[in-house]
Amino acid sequence: MNSKTSDAVVLQTSKGRVLLAVLLAFILAAVVLTVFILPAEFNRDPLGLGEALGISGLSQPAAISAEKVRKEEGAFHQDGVSFQLLPFEFVEYKYQLSKGSSMLYRWTATKSRGGDASAVSFDFHGESHEVEGYEESYSEGEGDHEGGTLIAPFDGIHGWFWANHGAEAVTVTLSTTGFYTESLEFRDGFVKKQMLK
Amino acid sequence: MLTLMPIFAFAHNISGANARFVEGLDGPAVIPYMYLGAKHMVTGYDHLLYLVGVVFFLQRLKDVILYVSLFTLGHSITLMGGVLLEWNVNAYFIDTIIGLSVAYKAFENINGFKQIFGFQLNARAAVLIFGLFHGLGLATKLQDLSLSADSLVINMLSFNVGVEIGQAIALACIVAVLGLWRRRNSFQKQAFAANTVLMSLGFILAGFQFSAYLWT
Numbered sequence: 001m002n003s004k005t006s007d008a009v010v011l012q013t014s015k016g017r018v019l020l021a022v023l024l025a026f027i028l029a030a031v032v033l034t035v036f037i038l039p040a041e042f043n044r045d046p047l048g049l050g051e052a053l054g055i056s057g058l059s060q061p062a063a064i065s066a067e068k069v070r071k072e073e074g075a076f077h078q079d080g081v082s083f084q085l086l087p088f089e090f091v092e093y094k095y096q097l098s099k100g101s102s103m104l105y106r107w108t109a110t111k112s113r114g115g116d117a118s119a120v121s122f123d124f125h126g127e128s129h130e131v132e133g134y135e136e137s138y139s140e141g142e143g144d145h146e147g148g149t150l151i152a153p154f155d156g157i158h159g160w161f162w163a164n165h166g167a168e169a170v171t172v173t174l175s176t177t178g179f180y181t182e183s184l185e186f187r188d189g190f191v192k193k194q195m196l197k
Numbered sequence: 198m199l200t201l202m203p204i205f206a207f208a209h210n211i212s213g214a215n216a217r218f219v220e221g222l223d224g225p226a227v228i229p230y231m232y233l234g235a236k237h238m239v240t241g242y243d244h245l246l247y248l249v250g251v252v253f254f255l256q257r258l259k260d261v262i263l264y265v266s267l268f269t270l271g272h273s274i275t276l277m278g279g280v281l282l283e284w285n286v287n288a289y290f291i292d293t294i295i296g297l298s299v300a301y302k303a304f305e306n307i308n309g310f311k312q313i314f315g316f317q318l319n320a321r322a323a324v325l326i327f328g329l330f331h332g333l334g335l336a337t338k339l340q341d342l343s344l345s346a347d348s349l350v351i352n353m354l355s356f357n358v359g360v361e362i363g364q365a366i367a368l369a370c371i372v373a374v375l376g377l378w379r380r381r382n383s384f385q386k387q388a389f390a391a392n393t394v395l396m397s398l399g400f401i402l403a404g405f406q407f408s409a410y411l412w413t
Binding site: 011013014015017018019021022024025026028029030032033037038041042044 | 254300303304306307308309312313385388389392393394396397398399400401404405408409412413
């Protein structure tokens, strides 16, 4: 049965040394587990030391999802509008979004006659309610479509300015969904506010 | 799945991108599975610690080969048996036993069984038996990958071959370092402390995996 002696150098140990080694190994393991591993990995903190060291819940999924999920009280809305722009006409259409709220959007611009894609000038931007007169442009240029997601960087109205610099009438069609509450249409010097249901 | 991610990230599993890659493969994939097997072994601290314990006092190459062959026999049986017979063992539970195997080997190395119990299980038999548990652990990792049935055997064999290659690479390093260490006069004294630390690491691994078994 006792083959070990033939294979290996056996340490000259005594019962007392072995017991001490086991005790030390066990205590070290127990300390590492209760102070570090249990609080950090399993959110269990029997001694409260994990809390004191600030490692409790290090691996809690809640801590991760808090950055990725923003909870909203109200329902989200959907909106679809289209505008016909004659040559050199322009329109602005915006939504009220509070800081951090998001909106999905997609717009296309087509020739009113025939329906082929037709580029317009656009400026997707926001106007702050927090700082008087502050505006920020998110995306601007020439194009016949754009889609994406906006997470409002501040409380304010956020939306598009579209201008038709071409020689033919263009129809801009926008559809959005998001946690906005109202829309505002600026056209020909008038503002048309609409509460969204 | 998301809630388990932090634990999986820490536990010794085949990691996300690697797993998605091989799951996306269809049919036999010898080299990818071989690579995964080797990587799993080389980066697997639980298997490595056990191997350190096994070869710690083995001076002759003949003994190293004998013990490691027994370990290889053990883990190959249960790796292939576990996958082919679709044994559904809990990975955390098996990893707890693997942690305890490290502590067992360290305890054996300091002659604990004879000093305290006056009896010792044959060291070769113990290596073979714990090899069986290590193989079950390997099987659970491979089963996580949801292998496609048509090329199961070839992929599993590739993984197993990879495990042995990885083991050979790791062992070469371990044996070389231990050989240098053994030549120093302080080895005998440090060997006792090193095995105490090894035992503690075994307890920590076991405690960690058992906590995961209980709470995830």
